[in-house]
């Protein structure tokens with residue numbers, strides 16, 4: 541039996557199934573210092589190009605995601621995975637997909653992040669200054685499955701050095717509003733009917749907080 545890591549005053553805002561990790565929401569830094577902007581200008585341009593290309597694949601007009609409010613609200617989280625003496629008996633963060641539209645992740649040199657591929661897990665090897673862009677459940681739903689949110693997890697850290705990561709989530713701001721989200725109408729056709737029902741952000745977050753975060757629970761819940 542492995543004892544839990546020592547208690548910490550840091551409390552995460554989301555019901556992430558935290559195991560051998562300490563997580564907190566961090567004060568949102570000015571846009572110029574966030575992960576996406578902290579990388580060298582060349583990488584920033586590549587990131588912008590990459591994102592533009594990706595959005596254009598779902599054939600929605602430019603600025604659509606901004607109009608929907610999906611870039612207004614950002615949540616900035618920090619995770620620390622302390623050394624775990626018996627990493628095979630526990631996990632850093634259990635398998636989940638992010639509820640946001642997209643998440644930008646920056647990790648230090650200590651490995652542990654894995655993404656699900658088929659029935660297996662693939663290591664995401666740390667690359668100095670590299671940013672990991674995760675597609676979240678919101679994008680899977682509004683793109684009507686053109687994009688699939690990625691299931692990922694973090695192994696318990698067997699290295700003496702702590703594993704540190706920061707994640708910036710881009711999601712809709714309309715937490716209490718009645719604005720309805722769902723598969724974008726311009727992506728639907730008789731051949732491609734909606735796979736998901738419409739939802740308000742309030743409802744989305746209620747599901748998130750009651751079901752918890754594990755293995756694409758939000759996507760499953762909103763499927764027609």
Ligand SMILES: O=C(O)CCC(=O)C(=O)O
Nearest residue numbers: 619638647653694705707
């Ligand atoms: O620490 C990591 O690399 C992943 C964190 C994560 O998956 C999350 O905050 O949703």
Ligand SMILES: [Fe+2]
Nearest residue numbers: 636637638692
């Ligand atoms: Fe995540």
